[in-house]
Amino acid sequence: MKDKHKTYVTSPALPDLDEFIPFLEKIWQTKQLTNNGPFHQQLEKEMADYLGVKYVSLFANGTLSLLTALQVLKITGEVITTPYSFVATTHALWWNKIKPVFVDVDPVYGNLDPERIEKAITPQTTAILPVHVYGNPCRMERIQKIADTYGLKVIYDAAHAFGNKYKGQSILNWGDLSTLSFHATKPFTTMEGGAIICHDEKTKQRIDYLKNFGFADEATVMAPGINSKMNEMQAALGLLQLQHHQANIKKRQQIADIYDNELNDVKGIFLLDHPTELENYNNSYFPIFVDEEKYGRSRDELYFSLKKEGIYGRRYFYPLISDFPPYRGLGSPKSENLPNAKRLSNRVICLPIYSGLDKKDIKRIINLIKK
Ligand SMILES: *Cc1c(COP(=O)(O)O)cnc(C)c1O
Numbered sequence: 001m002k003d004k005h006k007t008y009v010t011s012p013a014l015p016d017l018d019e020f021i022p023f024l025e026k027i028w029q030t031k032q033l034t035n036n037g038p039f040h041q042q043l044e045k046e047m048a049d050y051l052g053v054k055y056v057s058l059f060a061n062g063t064l065s066l067l068t069a070l071q072v073l074k075i076t077g078e079v080i081t082t083p084y085s086f087v088a089t090t091h092a093l094w095w096n097k098i099k100p101v102f103v104d105v106d107p108v109y110g111n112l113d114p115e116r117i118e119k120a121i122t123p124q125t126t127a128i129l130p131v132h133v134y135g136n137p138c139r140m141e142r143i144q145k146i147a148d149t150y151g152l153k154v155i156y157d158a159a160h161a162f163g164n165k166y167k168g169q170s171i172l173n174w175g176d177l178s179t180l181s182f183h184a185t186k187p188f189t190t191m192e193g194g195a196i197i198c199h200d201e202k203t204k205q206r207i208d209y210l211k212n213f214g215f216a217d218e219a220t221v222m223a224p225g226i227n228s229k230m231n232e233m234q235a236a237l238g239l240l241q242l243q244h245h246q247a248n249i250k251k252r253q254q255i256a257d258i259y260d261n262e263l264n265d266v267k268g269i270f271l272l273d274h275p276t277e278l279e280n281y282n283n284s285y286f287p288i289f290v291d292e293e294k295y296g297r298s299r300d301e302l303y304f305s306l307k308k309e310g311i312y313g314r315r316y317f318y319p320l321i322s323d324f325p326p327y328r329g330l331g332s333p334k335s336e337n338l339p340n341a342k343r344l345s346n347r348v349i350c351l352p353i354y355s356g357l358d359k360k361d362i363k364r365i366i367n368l369i370k371k
Pocket of ligand 1: 061062063064085086088089131157159160180181182183192193194
């Protein structure tokens with residue numbers, strides 16, 4: 001029997017291999033494979049310009065950029081964060097021996113709800129770690145105000161927000177630090193990869209020491225650093241990806257528009273809203289939210305029926321991070337006490353979206369949802 005045609009939630013946008021070969025030849029010639037090589041330096045500069053931020057420090061992956069960001073700011077004790085994210089957000093706290101304190105999200109965007117942050121602050125609280133879920137901006141003005149009042153740091157997990165702008169400037173300019181992921185599943189990918197965005201040269205310097213074992217110079221170690229450097233192959237790919245990124249985003253927007261038009265009046269299917277000040281949206285994900293009563297089928301019924309037809313959506317983010325045993329064991333709030341996060345988590349399916357997604361497949365997905 002012929003294998004059924006499979007459509008996954010994403011598929012990476014890659015440049016032509018021909019474009020990449022000259023970069024590889026250069027690496028083979030110079031034999032500079034890592035340690036702040038020429039492509040690494042060039043990508044840090046070009047990416048900062050492209051994003052409209054002051055400083056980019058490249059990392060081997062997004063999780064290591066989160067781990068390191070917490071070290072840079074010497075975060076300890078308790079950190080207020082969201083249960084509605086990819087597990088790596090909280091794992092980064094765990095690896096730094098920091099206690100995650102989960103606070104509920106807003107019901108519309110699924111971002112950490114600032115109105116609930118203040119109640120969760122204790123004498124041990126040192127920072128807030130929100131996520132720009134699906135690339136929608138958190139309520140950054142309000143979060144900053146709380147952080148300033150209580151003397152807390154703010155680190156944004158901006159893994160979904162590469163290139164997204166809010167009120168005319170990069171979302172990444174908010175907070176003390178923001179972290180990015182260039183994993184294969186993200187719209188901008190270097191296969192694996194990540195970055196920390198910061199706003200002053202001294203911080204950039206400390207980040208760069210910490211990602212290279214803490215070496216400040218040949219004979220000085222300023223702190224117990226780690227090895228989380230991006231290599232030259234990743235950086236070379238990143239330079240090419242940057243050239244193609246705007247075209248990639250445009251194609252993703254066209255697909256999102258089709259989904260929007262076709263699904264927005266399906267009874268019981270709700271689509272994600274965006275603030276009007278959001279620009280250059282990357283459509284990292286296309287989540288739909290299934291209201292079982294109105295739709296007539298549960299989220300999981302739809303999810304598994306799509307799967308049977310070879311459509312591999314993903315339930316991002318289900319279960320909630322606070323429900324995973326290591327975090328439940330920490331005395332995290334039960335999901336009943338995180339009602340907005342629980343509701344989104346029980347309803348969400350992220351539909352396939354990527355620049356190479358076939359129009360016929362989009363139609364098929366839409367028809368299966370409408371059925
Ligand atoms: C992808 C992702 C990460 C992890 O990034 P990696 O590069 O895979 O380590 C962290 N946080 C969020 C919200 C993500 O989506």
